[in-house]
Amino acid sequence: xxxxxxxxxxxxxxxxxxxxxxxxxxxxxxxxxxxxxxxxxxxxxxxxxxxxxxxxxxxxxxxxxxxxxxxxxxxxxxxxxxxxxxxxxxxxxxxxxxxxxxxxxxxxxxxxxxxxxxxxxxxxxxxxxxxxxxxxxxxxxxxxxxxxxxxxxxxxxxxxxxxxxxxxxxxxxxxxxxxxxxxxxxxxxxxxxxxxxxxxxxxxxxxxxxxxxxxxxxxxxxxxxxxxxxxxxxxxxxxxxxxxxxxxxxxxxxxxxxxxxxxxxxxxxxxxxxxxxxxxxxxxxxxxxxxxxxxxxxxxxxxxxxxxxxxxxxxxxxxxxxxxxxxxxxxxxxxxxxxxxxxxxxxxxxxxxxxxxxxxxxxxxxxxxxxxxxxxxxxxxxxxxxxxxxxxxxxxxxxxxxxxxxxxxxxxxxxxxxxxxxxxxxxxxxxxxxxxxxxxxxxxxxxxxxxxxxxxxxxxxxxxxxxxxxxxxxxxxxxxxxxxxxxxxxxxxxxxxxxxxxxxxxxxxxxxxxxxxxxxx
Amino acid sequence: xxxxxxxxxxxxxxxxxxxxxxxxxxxxxxxxxxxxxxxxxxxxxxxxxxxxxxxxxxxxxxxxxxxxxxxxxxxxxxxxxxxxxxxxxxxxxxxxxxxxxxxxxxxxxxxxxxxxxxxxxxxxxxxxxxxxxxxxxxxxxxxxxxxxxxxxxxxxxxxxxxxxxxxxxx
Numbered sequence: 026x027x028x029x030x031x032x033x034x035x036x037x038x039x040x041x042x043x044x045x046x047x048x049x050x051x052x053x054x055x056x057x058x059x060x061x062x063x064x065x066x067x068x069x070x071x072x073x074x075x076x077x078x079x080x081x082x083x084x085x086x087x088x089x090x091x092x093x094x095x096x097x098x099x100x101x102x103x104x105x106x107x108x109x110x111x112x113x114x115x116x117x118x119x120x121x122x123x124x125x126x127x128x129x130x131x132x133x134x135x136x137x138x139x140x141x142x143x144x145x146x147x148x149x150x151x152x153x154x155x156x157x158x159x160x161x162x163x164x165x166x167x168x169x170x171x172x173x174x175x176x177x178x179x180x181x182x183x184x185x186x187x188x189x190x191x192x193x194x195x196x197x198x199x200x201x202x203x204x205x206x207x208x209x210x211x212x213x214x215x216x217x218x219x220x221x222x223x224x225x226x227x228x229x230x231x232x233x234x235x236x237x238x239x240x241x242x243x244x245x246x247x248x249x250x251x252x253x254x255x256x257x258x259x260x261x262x263x264x265x266x267x268x269x270x271x272x273x274x275x276x277x278x279x280x281x282x283x284x285x286x287x288x289x290x291x292x293x294x295x296x297x298x299x300x301x302x303x304x305x306x307x308x309x310x311x312x313x314x315x316x317x318x319x320x321x322x323x324x325x326x327x328x329x330x331x332x333x334x335x336x337x338x339x340x341x342x343x344x345x346x347x348x349x350x351x352x353x354x355x356x357x358x359x360x361x362x363x364x365x366x367x368x369x370x371x372x373x374x375x376x377x378x379x380x381x382x383x384x385x386x387x388x389x390x391x392x393x394x395x396x397x398x399x400x401x402x403x404x405x406x407x408x409x410x411x412x413x414x415x416x417x418x419x420x421x422x423x424x425x426x427x428x429x430x431x432x433x434x435x436x437x438x439x440x441x442x443x444x445x446x447x448x449x450x451x452x453x454x455x456x457x458x459x460x461x462x463x464x465x466x467x468x469x470x471x472x473x474x475x476x477x478x479x480x481x482x483x484x485x486x487x488x489x490x491x492x493x494x495x496x497x498x499x500x501x502x503x504x505x506x507x508x509x510x511x512x513x514x515x516x517x518x519x520x521x522x523x524x525x526x527x528x529x530x531x532x533x534x535x536x537x538x539x540x541x542x543x544x545x546x
Numbered sequence: 547x548x549x550x551x552x553x554x555x556x557x558x559x560x561x562x563x564x565x566x567x568x569x570x571x572x573x574x575x576x577x578x579x580x581x582x583x584x585x586x587x588x589x590x591x592x593x594x595x596x597x598x599x600x601x602x603x604x605x606x607x608x609x610x611x612x613x614x615x616x617x618x619x620x621x622x623x624x625x626x627x628x629x630x631x632x633x634x635x636x637x638x639x640x641x642x643x644x645x646x647x648x649x650x651x652x653x654x655x656x657x658x659x660x661x662x663x664x665x666x667x668x669x670x671x672x673x674x675x676x677x678x679x680x681x682x683x684x685x686x687x688x689x690x691x692x693x694x695x696x697x698x699x700x701x702x703x704x705x706x707x708x709x710x711x712x713x714x715x716x
Contacts (some may be wrong), residue, residue: 048656075563175590176588176589176590186593187593187594188593189590190589190590190591193639193692194640194641194643194689194691194692195643196643196644196689196691197640197641197643197689197691197692198689198690198691199690199691199692200640200691200692380558395686395688395707396706396707444706445706450707454645455689492644492648493644493645493647494647495645529590530588531588531589531590545567
């Protein structure tokens with residue numbers, strides 16, 4: 026390096042700034058993230074980094090028909106939006122008198138873009154009355170018509186013109202799930218935005234000295250959302266009852282300790298078959314290997330065994346809070362309720378886990394409602410509403426309501442129109458932009474963000490129907506925009522956000538452009 | 547003021563400036579306005595010029611012509627459609643997606659390479675441009691991933707999701 030270049034880099038801030046710019050401008054996403062991680066670690070100024078915050082991603086697998094979650098409830102004689110809903114939904118339309126009403130403020134901006142600022146009364150599915158209550162208490166918000174985008178698509182005409190690159194494989198489950206979880210819809214999957222956020226935030230907010238478990242915890246197995254780029258933050262998978270133990274070891278009682286037949290109270294091996302088997306396994310794991318893969322396997326297993334103890338201690342700490350988790354989650358399903366209950370317990374035991382920032386992933390299926398939608402979706406909404414209400418109540422009881430933000434995502438919304446004229450058999454098919462739920466003490470609840478779409482189908486003027494006449498909404502808000510607001514709340518600065526969401530600059534800036542209408546946090 | 551006091555005063559001022567400079571809150575976190583190359587507004591690339599090149603029928607169209615034939619079985623039709631998807635995937639990187647009529651149009655040549663995988667006409671097409679089974683009901687194409695599309699025929703009763711449906715899940 027030449028002398029004058031060294032002089033240029035002589036201050037720490039200059040070095041950080043220049044290395045960040047170089048990484049962003051010249052190298053690819055992975056290198057940019059690596060540089061950003063070093064920078065954020067260097068920029069961390071010790072304690073006082075915002076306390077504890079947890080982000081909970083609830084993925085509704087299969088494509089949630091959110092057309093019947095957030096519903097126009099006005100009189101169709103005076104509300105064109107309600108009239109369009111009824112016309113489009115046909116046999117799938119919900120009776121407006123049964124909807125749980127939302128007290129949407131008259132100042133809402135959600136009707137500005139597609140409805141000329143004309144206000145339309147809104148409600149939620151009758152089975153989501155608890156969500157309506159949370160909304161009306163200012164604790165929950167909806168983000169309307171979010172979806173995967175490579176670039177903004179302003180209209181049906183623009184969609185049909187072929188002039189705007191679209192996310193590949195629209196309407197395909199696996200591809201759209203991956204794109205939602207990566208946010209980078211126009212490139213092959215390499216990492217999830219939750220994983221990239223963890224890569225950058227972990228070094229800034231979580232101390233390597235106190236952190237006992239990964240920043241990324243999944244209740245639903247290995248997922249795309251939490252795949253990072255550096256390998257520094259790996260996903261740690263637990264299930265609704267706790268850690269995932271070694272195969273062949275199961276609790277003999279209700280203490281959820283899978284090794285109680287293998288280890289005694291002091292941690293010594295029992296003489297039982299399970300004790301002998303565990304000892305043999307762990308003796309083998311102590312061997313060293315020249316093969317790197319074998320060594321890494323050993324390391325992962327050893328880390329998992331160590332973390333099992335930490336999680337167990339966290340659950341003990343959760344029990345010691347005196348909060349009756351089981352009672353609070355009465356009425357929820359084992360699937361969603363079980364996952365959210367475990368997340369609540371891990372949050373309760375956060376001091377044992379030792380992280381200031383935690384990202385959780387949970388998932389429920391069944392949303393691919395091609396048939397009998399009114400029944401099956403009704404049951405799903407009940408599960409969702411009861412689960413989120415119980416989670417809210419538990420976080421309130423734990424005193425961490427302001428520290429946790431929960432948000433939903435799904436493959437896609439579904440077609441507005443039904444695929445059968447028989448209401449008892451009809452379902453809906455794969456769509457595009459849909460409505461998401463965000464809940465938490467930090468959420469500016471009680472409003473609908475983003476841009477509520479026109480519900481006109483086909484080639485009618487003002488239609489946002491993507492190509493067909495089925496009512497597949499061209500998203501007004503990209504996954505990048507939606508997710509960046511959540512990531513900013515977790516403590517990511519503008520440079521980090523630029524690295525985590527490399528396509529964000531293609532869309533209205535959610536932080537500075539009020540027209541984006543994304544100030545939900 | 548002695549020289550010692552001057553030095554101490556200078557050091558104090560430097561410390562104050564340094565603390566203000568390095569110790570200030572991360573402004574990015576206060577106001578996350580995006581800046582830098584990663585945040586500049588990026589416009590989509592220019593749209594390609596309209597391609598008026600003729601549609602080229604691929605050899606697989608001969609196999610497709612057997613759809614709904616009396617010489618074949620319903621399950622054969624689904625296998626043939628699966629073959630068309632495989633051929634399409636090889637040329638375009640993924641199966642065609644969307645509603646039946648969109649998938650049919652793509653197989654008929656409405657795709658970036660103007661390649662046809664289906665003959666222009668046949669008993670397998672209805673008047674609205676949909677692929678139909680041998681009983682005249684439009685197929686349901688369920689896109690699972692770029693390489694997997696579930697195909698469902700309503701079967702002889704012409705009603706979907708009943709016991710006589712014919713399905714293929716790759």
